[in-house]
Amino acid sequence: MNExxxxxQGNEACVEGALYAGLRFFAGYPITPSTELxxxxxxxxxxxxxRFIQMEDEIGSLCAVLGASLTGLKAMTATSGPGxxxxxxxxxxxxxxxxPCVIVNVQRxxxxxxxxxxxxxxxxxxxxxxxxxxxxxxxxxASNVKDVFRMTVEAFNVSESFRTPVILLLDExxxxxxxxxxxxxxxxxxxxxRLLTQVPQxxxxxxxxxxxxxxxxxxxxxxxxxxxxxxxxxxxxxFPADDPASVxxxxxxxxxxxxxxxxxxxxxxxxxxxxxxILLISYGASARSALDVVxxxxxxxxxxxxxxxxTLWPFPAALVRERCAQARRVAVVEMNMGQICREVQRxxxxxxxxxxxxxxxxxxxxxxxINQALRMIQGRGF
Amino acid sequence: xxxxxxxxxxxGQGVITASIIFAEAAALKAGYHVVQxxxxxxxxxxxxxxxxxxxxxxEVGYPxxxxxxxMICLTQEAFDKFSSGIRPGGLLLSDxxxxxxxxxxxxxxxxxxxxxxxxxxxxxxxxxxxxxLGALVGLVDVVRPEHVKAVISDRVPARFxxxxxQAFEIGLxxxxxxxxxxxxxxxxxxxxxxPVGASCDQGCVPPARLDESTGSR
Numbered sequence: 001m002n003e004x005x006x007x008x009q010g011n012e013a014c015v016e017g018a019l020y021a022g023l024r025f026f027a028g029y030p031i032t033p034s035t036e037l038x039x040x041x042x043x044x045x046x047x048x049x050x051r052f053i054q055m056e057d058e059i060g061s062l063c064a065v066l067g068a069s070l071t072g073l074k075a076m077t078a079t080s081g082p083g084x085x086x087x088x089x090x091x092x093x094x095x096x097x098x099x100p101c102v103i104v105n106v107q108r109x110x111x112x113x114x115x116x117x118x119x120x121x122x123x124x125x126x127x128x129x130x131x132x133x134x135x136x137x138x139x140x141x142a143s144n145v146k147d148v149f150r151m152t153v154e155a156f157n158v159s160e161s162f163r164t165p166v167i168l169l170l171d172e173x174x175x176x177x178x179x180x181x182x183x184x185x186x187x188x189x190x191x192x193x194r195l196l197t198q199v200p201q202x203x204x205x206x207x208x209x210x211x212x213x214x215x216x217x218x219x220x221x222x223x224x225x226x227x228x229x230x231x232x233x234x235x236x237x238x239f240p241a242d243d244p245a246s247v248x249x250x251x252x253x254x255x256x257x258x259x260x261x262x263x264x265x266x267x268x269x270x271x272x273x274x275x276x277x278i279l280l281i282s283y284g285a286s287a288r289s290a291l292d293v294v295x296x297x298x299x300x301x302x303x304x305x306x307x308x309x310x311t312l313w314p315f316p317a318a319l320v321r322e323r324c325a326q327a328r329r330v331a332v333v334e335m336n337m338g339q340i341c342r343e344v345q346r347x348x349x350x351x352x353x354x355x356x357x358x359x360x361x362x363x364x365x366x367x368x369x370i371n372q373a374l375r376m377i378q379g380r381g382f
Numbered sequence: 383x384x385x386x387x388x389x390x391x392x393x394g395q396g397v398i399t400a401s402i403i404f405a406e407a408a409a410l411k412a413g414y415h416v417v418q419x420x421x422x423x424x425x426x427x428x429x430x431x432x433x434x435x436x437x438x439x440x441e442v443g444y445p446x447x448x449x450x451x452x453m454i455c456l457t458q459e460a461f462d463k464f465s466s467g468i469r470p471g472g473l474l475l476s477d478x479x480x481x482x483x484x485x486x487x488x489x490x491x492x493x494x495x496x497x498x499x500x501x502x503x504x505x506x507x508x509x510x511x512x513x514x515l516g517a518l519v520g521l522v523d524v525v526r527p528e529h530v531k532a533v534i535s536d537r538v539p540a541r542f543x544x545x546x547x548q549a550f551e552i553g554l555x556x557x558x559x560x561x562x563x564x565x566x567x568x569x570x571x572x573x574x575x576x577p578v579g580a581s582c583d584q585g586c587v588p589p590a591r592l593d594e595s596t597g598s599r
Binding site for chain 1: 402405406409410415416417418419420422441442443444445446448
């Protein structure tokens, strides 16, 4: 059998994507429904001189990942809701100290230990605002095994390009379902390598001095350029600084490097969305059910379309605003109490035409539920 | 052309493995769009276990089964829990060693003595799931036997390959000889079968057993 075409779970595809992107360090604490990631990497990393560490908890896991990344390795951790909560402090540290890393959260039902084996999309706003302080974050998602692979590679690319933690928000259904995956040849997908400083050893290196294009070259921590890393507000040397000018520059840099590139980070798929009178907006596993509904309505000649989001943060406001303007009604399909719906309502010109179609009982929202909701929205009853 | 398969049994019977092999053959060899998923949950450990396979000629949307056309129930518990959800006229594959009470299903039921066959002829009851897989492949026209055998060869350790391939062949054989149990429609209870005229060869359940099923659903 061709080794490059395989039948894999979403979680396994994430492992393959991470390795394709050059992952060499994983620290984590296995938790359902993300366990296959730790399992797969425990097997795959040692033979390629990578490092796998099972840590004492998720706080230690992300801290180990940050440390490994500073020394020059592409690093990742994987968890689910309860572990993601524990990681929030270190996510903020990664944002502040501008350390590239990828954090996979295979979402399950919450809050607290919630429903370990059931699907949910309840961590969307936590990914955005879980860590304290003003900051920007990048979060991707995917609805099928092929896209899990692709978005994992993209997560590493963005994290390396912009020195930022990137969150990959999968869900239990996508993480556990198996589909065909053709693993791309080397070079088929772009892989961004770390931008290293060209400053010679004898010249001072400023780890937090952006180049003209906004990127910050790094030096391997522990290598010949000595520099400081801190969670405190800092200057271009990385040393604590509380003078208003340094803090102001830092804050605008941290938020601007991501929020100013919202459309550059935006990934989405249009499913007959261009002429849709009713536009569905969805992501992850629920987008698959929404796709079935689009097909069902189109067969009858109803102009229903789907905008499937693969980038949740920074929220692709310009894209969503434009698509919403073309549709008469917008229905946001998700498995939470309206975490992306509120973003759509925020950016749509007419928020009263934006409806939430959700299900939060631990089961994947099905086509029939969406169908029923659309009939209500159309004024056709149940 | 969406087609849904539900595999149900108890933990350890290998239903999930069977579903993965079937789905992989359909996806990688037969060229369908396929999604396989399985039940996770406390019940997956030791108790009941189930897996679903959805295949289509276009991209599969909703990845779970809604009303499966094909159901494989390998314990009485699984049968009682799932059989009423089968699509009317669908195919239900089971084994009389495990399932004795059948409801009045609007389905084509095939009861094949797969467990006894692998126990007696292969000598390894653990190959039961691969025998079930053989019977399934024989009964539904989705994947070619050689494609499934190729996947089995990839997935099964070399020293267990021969007994598994033998079990697969036995499954195909049983499917080829399988006679349908008369289609049982829901409605008023059927009149008791005539024990004299009823023959029960391989693949068919003794009519007396159908009687026991009254009200079992």
